[in-house]
Amino acid sequence: MATEEKDIQKKPAQNPVETERTRSRKVFLPKVDIYETKDSIVLIADMPGVDENHVDMTLEKNILTIAGTVEPEAFPGYGAAYAEYDVGDYQRAFTISDEVDRDRIDARVKNGVLRVTLHKAEEVKARKIAIRAE
């Protein structure tokens, strides 16, 4: 890739300060499916190029962040001729409701797909009050 031209002029800062990633690489929003079952919420994210060693999941307060890093494709002796997709990292965050049991979150990665199962807390299940029609 051609080296980018460096700007000599100072750049004005954003206020409030915008946080940036230390690595200068493209970041994409992974496509997700989220569905709810009786006792869990299942989140499935497409993150091609990511394996179990390159995915991070953090839960802070009620924000679940998923992030994946992807090494760019490069084939020595070959040059890019046609491109339909870009390679970059993934990042996306979701707010999680209180009904999720914070200690029981399972995550698996297979074939570039991250599957997170968020189990619902027992007490929430019990707290459901049945309303009958008269």
Add this chain to the structure above:
Amino acid sequence: MFGPGIWRFGRITDPMTDMQRLQREMNRLFSGASELYAHDFPPVNVWRGEEGAIVTAEAPGIDPDKVEIAVVGDSLTLSGVRESDVLKEGESYHRQERNQGRFTRTLQLPFQVDSGKVEAKYEKGVLRIVLPRAEVDKPRKIKIKSE
């Protein structure tokens, strides 16, 4: 010598249409990044080298045993199916952004492929197909003899 005379050969019939085509192409390019990309699944990147080409495709969550890769002459066809979870009674989607279902894509390569030597690998949701150029189709170097 190369003045207006060349038009008479009919090779360049109408220079204006070429210009218009170029302009249309440029407008398409700059009208939005999304226009650049085909909407077919899976998206592919093609790499070219002297020995042939490498096609990579982002197809996360597919069963590699159910992907069919067919190479005929200079065309490559990828087909398969992407299955989604089957929801039971009382379960519902909050979001459904991932594409699913059957897919078929055919790419035409700029050379004949040696179909016996094609190699494909599926790793981390990315399909990589190495397509070597057929020996008969490779350009021959012609030596110029000097006397």
